Structure formats: structure tokens, C-alpha cells
Amino acid sequence: MSRIYNFSAGPAVLPEEVLKEAADEMMDYRGCGMSVMEMSHRSKVYDDIIKEAEKDLRELLNVPDNYKVLFLQGGASQQFAAIPMNLMKNKKAGYIVTGQWAKKAFAEAKMYGEAVELASSADKTFSYIPDCSDLPITDDMDYVYICENNTIYGTKYKKLPNTKGKDLVSDVSSCFLSEPMDVSKYGIVYGGVQKNIGPAGMVIDIIREDLITDDVLPGTPTMLKFKTQADNDSLYNTPPCYNIYICGKVFKWLKNMGGLEVMKQRNEEKAAILYDFLDQSKLFKGTVVKEDRSLMNVPFVTGDADLDAKFVAESxxxxxxxxxxxxxxxxxxxxxxxxxxxxxxxxLVEFMADFEKKNLK
Ligand SMILES: Cc1ncc(COP(=O)(O)O)c(C=O)c1O
Known part of the structure; x- marks a missing residue:
């Protein structure tokens, strides 16, 4: 077996311990004589798997009791529509546009009501997080939306926006479980799992209970109504069973590692190795302003497209x-x-230093 170092933005690297355990259990899950892939989602064995996954996630993130945890299909992008459909009672919401994913969510919301751009960092190719201390938020807005870690551009909110009392909805796909977070500051926290947690195709929503109602936009599909999913504990229909099982294993792995405080320290240490190198390099340059740098996604350039292509091939x-x-x-x-x-x-840094030596003119 030979494994490479996989720097993919998603689907992405998973803990080897988790992959090995899943491989060991593939043919016979703990004496059941079948794989989790083959198992009824209504069975007692599977019920234990999904319940334990939720319990571990709640523990890791310290999720308050008045929040529901939902394991849903459709990836993060499905939520771009589900969120306005469920929350836009006044048909108005504010969006902060800090990259492609926020832009897509903003465009989707416009299909269901008045989505207002509160701030944007498009003027400098999304290389920073705009000042969000005094945004033009109006009383009639149903929520304020952010993408907390911008996977493509490598920026991260270090401070949450002042939402002037409005509920904050945050896409945390690419920073989910990378550090502790205070869930009580949000109306909804959600993220696709294919970066930090598990196999693609699933999204986890953590939603404050009062936001889960029957009062949704007309025409909202049954499956996209938060209430349908919450009333059925994510088992309204056949859920992404195997994904939930793998996510559950990753939650256990995180707990064994010491939890999210420890992950934060590890992630800060790893990111510092790369950023420190970039800051002194004469060939490579980080593209994000220092104070808004992501711990998860680190974009960099040489300034020469041919040299970039050579770097990608040789690495x-x-x-x-x-x-x-x-x-x-x-x-x-x-x-x-x-x-x-x-x-x-x-x-990676060793390779970059060597590449720099060979290619710096
Ligand atoms: C921040 C962010 N939001 C949303 C998405 C879209 O997720 P999905 O492909 O699960 O719809 C991605 C990337 O895949 C992402 O990085």
C-alpha cells in the first residue's frame, strides 16, 4: 500500500485510522454478517450508529440542547436553497459575499426573495474579509448569511459579523470541527462533510429549534423542509447511511485526539509551518491578507503561470x-x-524550498 499526501480541497484526506477501521468492518460489521452499506436504516444496529454519531458531534461542539443536528443529503449546495425556503418569512435577507460559495448562496437566495449584498471583498479577488462591524442590516431581514471559511480564496472570519440582532447563518464546510466554535451565536451552522469529516454528498445542519417551523415558503419540497427532517431525526427517508457511519468514526477519532482545542493547536502549528515559509520566500507568495488567513486552505502563487504548472507537476x-x-x-x-x-x-515546505532554489532566477 502506498499513500500520498493529499492536499485536495474536497473530497479530501481522511484519518488513516478511520479508513482502516472501515476496511476491517466492511464485510462484517461487528458480528452482523453484513456491511453497514447493506444494512436497513431502520435496524437497531443502524439506529445505534446514527444516535452515537449525533451524540459525539454534540459533545465535540458542545451543541446546546435547543439546537437540532440533522444529517442530510444534497451536499452544502442544497442548503443554498433550503435556507431561504425555510427562513425567509419577510422574504428578505442579507448576504456577505466573500467568495464563490457565498456568491452562489446569494444568487440562489435571490430566487426566493430579496437578497441584499451587505458587504463584499470582490474588489480584491476575495483576498480579505470585509469589515462587518456596522453593516446596512435592516429590521425586516430574516437572517444574515456568511461563508465562514472561503475554501477557494483561503480567508476565514476571525470575528463574527455584528448582525444587529439578526440570526446568523454560516456555511462552515471547510472549517467544520477544525477548532471549537460557540454554536449559540448562530441560528444555523451547516457544512458539507467532504473536507474535514467524511465522504461527499452529505451536509450537517445544526439549527436552533425555533427556526424549525411549518411556516416555510410555498412550494418548499417536503425533503427540504427542516421540520420534516427534524421531526424524523434525519430518517424521513433513507439517509446517507454509510456517510453517517464514516462521519461517526471521524467524530470518535477527534475525541480520541483530545477534541477541538487540541485540533486547533495542531492546525495552527501546521498552518504556521506553511505561512512562515511563504512569508520569507523569494519565489512563492501567499495571496491572502495576513489577519484573515485560513488555517485550512492556503493559496499561493509564483506570479508566473508556467512556473506554477511546473510546480504542480513536479510536486x-x-x-x-x-x-x-x-x-x-x-x-x-x-x-x-x-x-x-x-x-x-x-x-511540502521542504519541496517548496528545494523548488525555489532550483527555479529562482
Ligand atoms: C465553503 C463551501 N461551501 C459549499 C460547498 C459546496 O459543497 P457541496 O459540493 O457539498 O454542495 C463547498 C465545496 O464543495 C465549499 O467549500
Whole structure:
């Protein structure tokens, strides 16, 4: 078996311990004589799996009792529509546009009501987080929406916006469980799991209970109504059973690692190795303003597209994969999620230093 260091933005690296355990249980899950993939979602065995996953997630994030945890299909993008459909009672909401994913959510919301752009960092290719201390939020807005970690551009909110009393809805897909967070500050926290938690195709929503009602926009599909999913504990229909099982294993892995405080320290340490190198490099340059840098996604460039392409090809040959930047920005991007070991980041920096020596004119 040979494994490479995978810097993909998602689907992304998962803990090897989790993959091995899943492999061991593939043919016979704990004496059941079948794989979790083959199991009824209404069985007692599966009920234990989903309940335990929820319990562990609640423990990791310290989720308050008045929040529901939902495991849903459709990925994060499905929520771009589900959120306005469920929350836009006044048909008006404020969006802070800090990258492609926030932009997509904003465009989707416009299909259901008046979505107002409260702030944007498009003027500087989304390389910073705008000042959110005094946004033009009006009384009739149903919520304020952010994308907390911008996977493509590598920015992260270090301070949540002043929402002037409105509920905050946050897409945390690419920073989910990378550090502790205070769930009580949000109306909804949600994220696709394919970065820090599990296999693609699933989203986890953590929703304050009073936001889960029958009062949704006309035409909201049954499956997209939060109440349907909450009333049925994510088992209204067949859920993404295997994904939930793997996510559950990752939650256990995180608990064994010491929880989210420990993950935060590890992630800060790993990111510092890369950012410190970028800050002194004469060839590579980070693209994000220092104070808004993400711990998870680190974009960088040489300023020469041919050299960037050479770097991507040579790094791949050296066992460092998926370092090509997003197609909309170019350059490189290293995603260093929870499961990326420190040794992977050290190897990347070693490779970058060597590449710099060979290619700096
Ligand atoms: C911040 C963010 N939001 C949303 C998405 C979309 O997720 P999905 O592909 O699960 O719809 C992604 C990336 O995949 C992302 O990085």
C-alpha cells in the first residue's frame, strides 16, 4: 500500500485510522454478517450508529440542547436553497459575499426573495474579509448569511459579523470541527462533510429549534423542509447511511485526539509551518491578507503561470497531490484539513524550498 499526501480541497484526506477501521468492518460489521452499506436504516444496529454519531458531534461542539443536528443529503449546495425556503418569512435577507460559495448562496437566495449584498471583498479577488462591524442590516431581514471559511480564496472570519440582532447563518464546510466554535451565536451552522469529516454528498445542519417551523415558503419540497427532517431525526427517508457511519468514526477519532482545542493547536502549528515559509520566500507568495488567513486552505502563487504548472507537476511526482489552485484563481492551494499530518506539511515546505532554489532566477 502506498499513500500520498493529499492536499485536495474536497473530497479530501481522511484519518488513516478511520479508513482502516472501515476496511476491517466492511464485510462484517461487528458480528452482523453484513456491511453497514447493506444494512436497513431502520435496524437497531443502524439506529445505534446514527444516535452515537449525533451524540459525539454534540459533545465535540458542545451543541446546546435547543439546537437540532440533522444529517442530510444534497451536499452544502442544497442548503443554498433550503435556507431561504425555510427562513425567509419577510422574504428578505442579507448576504456577505466573500467568495464563490457565498456568491452562489446569494444568487440562489435571490430566487426566493430579496437578497441584499451587505458587504463584499470582490474588489480584491476575495483576498480579505470585509469589515462587518456596522453593516446596512435592516429590521425586516430574516437572517444574515456568511461563508465562514472561503475554501477557494483561503480567508476565514476571525470575528463574527455584528448582525444587529439578526440570526446568523454560516456555511462552515471547510472549517467544520477544525477548532471549537460557540454554536449559540448562530441560528444555523451547516457544512458539507467532504473536507474535514467524511465522504461527499452529505451536509450537517445544526439549527436552533425555533427556526424549525411549518411556516416555510410555498412550494418548499417536503425533503427540504427542516421540520420534516427534524421531526424524523434525519430518517424521513433513507439517509446517507454509510456517510453517517464514516462521519461517526471521524467524530470518535477527534475525541480520541483530545477534541477541538487540541485540533486547533495542531492546525495552527501546521498552518504556521506553511505561512512562515511563504512569508520569507523569494519565489512563492501567499495571496491572502495576513489577519484573515485560513488555517485550512492556503493559496499561493509564483506570479508566473508556467512556473506554477511546473510546480504542480513536479510536486505530484514527489507524492504531494492536488496542489493546483481552483480553476477560477489559478496558482496553487494546499488544503491542510484535520487529517493532514504535520509531516505532510513539512514535506511540502521542504519541496517548496528545494523548488525555489532550483527555479529562482
Ligand atoms: C465553503 C463551501 N461551501 C459549499 C460547498 C459546496 O459543497 P457541496 O459540493 O457539498 O454542495 C463547498 C465545496 O464543495 C465549499 O467549500
Amino acid at each position: 505530484k511526482a514527489a507524492g504531494l497531490e492536488n496542489l493546483k489552485g481552483h480553476r477560477t484563481v489559478g496558482g496553487m492551494r494546499a488544503s491542510i484539513y484535520n487529517a493532514m499530518p504535520k509531516a505532510g506539511v513539512e514535506k
